[in-house]
Amino acid sequence: MADVAFYRDEALPFLEAKRCSKSDLAYQKHFHEEHSLGLIDEGETQAWCEGMLWRVESGRMINFPPHMLHACQPAENADWKYRMLFIKPEWLERMELPRLNKLQIPFLLEDGKNEACRKRFNRTMDSLVRNESSLEIETALIELVHMLIMKHESDQAHEPHGASERKYVNRVKEYIHAHYKDRITLEQLEQETGATRYHLIRSFKKSTHLPPHAYQNLLRINHAKIELRKRRPIAEIAVDAGYYDQSHFTKAFARIVGATPQTYAVSV
Known part of the structure; x- marks a missing residue:
């Protein structure tokens, strides 16, 4: 696996992800055109932001608005692994998000909110790395940004x-x-x-x-069950149902049905 890797979805040109496991990689002062969200997976770093130092430890997230000058120096003699999401500001503006200005400062989140946002960050990153549907990736991203700008998690209920x-x-x-x-x-x-x-x-x-992508997936799986009962080839059904390969279809099917398509097909 490469020390540094980037991930994109051609249907989502406003989003790019980065994974880095190169412990000796430090960054001189720079800024991004995009809004940048980072998560430290291992180790820690000193993040310099326009004259201030932020200690960012494992499990913590940090935010850099577009054009904010910053630099990162990992701690010595420690494994340093981190991931980043780069979001174009034009996409954020189109969302018409309440309290969007809350994302316009660099910050480290308090413990409870950091954990909630970290889960959504991981969901977004995993969806992009696994080449999930564009609908699922962007939905995960919206859920992440929504959590970042919320005052309290209970806001969602109101x-x-x-x-x-x-x-x-x-x-x-x-x-x-x-x-x-x-x-x-x-x-x-x-x-x-x-x-x-x-x-x-x-x-x-x-x-x-349910989010829209999960609703769509249920319709696909229900369609696949009908077709499996007709003894059609599994690979053919996977393509017909909209999955890009049989492996992806098998995993999605098992999560919903509790058995693989093969097991379901021979049981009917």
């Missing part, structure tokens, strides 16, 4: 859910039912409903208790 939100949810459901085999993106859902993708995710999850 979000309104009126007639307009139900209309959006119903339209999203209709679209997913009609296109569940396709590679759906949040941009497409945004165009279909006229609502921002940020509000679509919040409304859909509040109504159905």
